[in-house]
Amino acid sequence: MAKQKRIIFFGAHPDDCELRFGGTALRLTQAGHVVKFVSCCNGDKGHQSMTSEGLAARRYAEAQKSKEIAGLAEYQILDIPDCELVASLENRHRIIRIIRAFKPDVVISHRTCDYHADHRAAGQLVQDAAYLVKVPLCCPDTPIPDENPVFACCYDGFTDPRPFRADAVIPIDDVLEKKLQMMDCHVSQFYEWLPWDKGYKDFDVNKIDKRKWLMDNWIVPRNGKIAKTAGISAQYAEAFELTPYGRQVSLEEFSALLNP
Ligand SMILES: [Zn+2]
Numbered sequence: 509m510a511k512q513k514r515i516i517f518f519g520a521h522p523d524d525c526e527l528r529f530g531g532t533a534l535r536l537t538q539a540g541h542v543v544k545f546v547s548c549c550n551g552d553k554g555h556q557s558m559t560s561e562g563l564a565a566r567r568y569a570e571a572q573k574s575k576e577i578a579g580l581a582e583y584q585i586l587d588i589p590d591c592e593l594v595a596s597l598e599n600r601h602r603i604i605r606i607i608r609a610f611k612p613d614v615v616i617s618h619r620t621c622d623y624h625a626d627h628r629a630a631g632q633l634v635q636d637a638a639y640l641v642k643v644p645l646c647c648p649d650t651p652i653p654d655e656n657p658v659f660a661c662c663y664d665g666f667t668d669p670r671p672f673r674a675d676a677v678i679p680i681d682d683v684l685e686k687k688l689q690m691m692d693c694h695v696s697q698f699y700e701w702l703p704w705d706k707g708y709k710d711f712d713v714n715k716i717d718k719r720k721w722l723m724d725n726w727i728v729p730r731n732g733k734i735a736k737t738a739g740i741s742a743q744y745a746e747a748f749e750l751t752p753y754g755r756q757v758s759l760e761e762f763s764a765l766l767n768p
Pocket of ligand 1: 520
C-alpha cells in the first residue's frame with residue numbers, strides 16, 4: 509500500500525464534518541488512511557425544544573455513531589458551547605496541540621467568510637495554527653511535527669469577498685449511501701432542528717422519505733452542484749481549496765492527498 513495518509517477536519521459543529529467532508533473521509537478510510545473529525549463546539553444550541561445539556565449529550569452520541577460508520581480514528585468534540593466559539597489565544601493553543609498530536613498531512617476547516625460565527629471562528633483558528641504549528645516555542649509541551657501539514661478549506665456557497673475555489677474535486681458517488689448514513693446519525697439535526705430552522709414547523713420525520721429529504725436539501729444543492737460546476741462525470745462530489753499558509757504543494761499533489 510502507498511504511504512498511509514492522515515487527514516484531520518475541524519468542523520464548527522457535530523455534522524459539519526459529515527456535510528463538507530463525509531464522502532472524502534469515507535473514501536480515505538476505505539483505502540486504509542487515517543481520518544479524524546473534530547467538532548470545535550459541543551452542539552448544544554441546535555434544537556428548538558431540548559435543553560442545552562441534554563442536546564450536547566445527544567449530539568455526542570450521534571457523532572460517535574457516525575464515527576463507526578465512517579471508520580474514523582476519532583470524532584473529538586471540544587467542550588465549547590455553540591454560538592460561543594472565538595479565535596482566542598486559549599483556543600488557538602488547543603487547536604495547535606490537537607494538530608501536532610495527530611501529525612496530519614492535511615488539515616481542513618471552514619473558510620472565514622462562512623455564514624455562522626462558529627464556522628468563521630473555526631476557520632480562523634485553523635488558519636492561525638497553520639504557521640504556528642511549526643514554531644517550537646509556541647506550546648513547547650507538544651513537539652512540532654516533522655513536516656508542516658497542508659491547510660485547506662471546505663466548500664461553501666458564499667461569494668463575498670470571493671467565491672470558493674475548487675482546487676481539489678473528489679467524486680463521492682461510490683460512497684454516497686454511506687455518507688447519507690453518516691448524516692442520518694444526526695437525527696436531532698436533519699430531522700428536528702434543521703427542518704424547524706428552515707420553517708417547516710409541522711415537519712414529521714415519520715411521514716417523509718428520509719433519503720429524498722437529505723438528497724434534496726443537502727446532497728443535490730451542494731455535492732451535485734460541485735460535480736456539475738467542475739464538469740466531471742460523477743454526479744456528486746466534494747471540493748476543497750488549498751490555502752497559502754501551510755506547506756505549499758502543487759494542485760496535483762493537493763488532489764492526490766485527498767483522493768485515495
Ligand atoms: Zn455548523
